[in-house]
Amino acid sequence: MLLVLGFITYYCVPLTFFYHKMQWFFFIFDLLLLLIILGMTFISILIFEYVERLLLWIMMQSCCRRDRRLEILISKNLDGHRNRNSKTSIMFTLALSFLIFAASSFSLISTMIASEAETIFGADLFIYSSSSSVMLDQRPLDSFLQS
DSSP states (O other): HHHHHHIIIIIIIOOOTTTHHHHHHHHHHHHHHHHHHHHHHHHHHHHHHHHHHHHHHHHHHOOOGGGGHHHHHHHHHHHTTHHHHHHHHHHHHHHHHHHHHHHHHHHHHHHHHHHHHHHOOSSSSSOSSSSSSSOHHHHHHHHHHHO
16 A cells, blocks of 8 residues: 555656646545545544543542542443443544645645735736726836835
8 A cells, every 4th residue: 555655646746747637636636645645544543542541540630539539430441331422432533634634635725726816816916807909008007006
């Protein structure tokens, strides 16, 4: 899998720039981001048990000192519900990562649309004359733009 992803990243992505295939570039980019999200979700599954224990310890040492005698019971309850907690953490991690991915994609698209509009029009002000016989007086336009 690493070989395939390395080939796609280091060979296909520059090739898309060379042949000006931006649609393929964004497809590969989105695919890589989704695979990164999936990999990070699997990594979070591995560390979730330790995060649970850390949060339990922090809560018992800080805000729930009166309930310290229940720490063993809560720990056994967490162990008993390990499968359900694991499924919930997978759903939560995937939902959160999808929201982050969607927000960054929308931000990227809005920035790309604005920069494409600037590239097409070239300036904030665009003047178009429908007939070639009508010429615009440049002096008032220059004075207006510099003020």
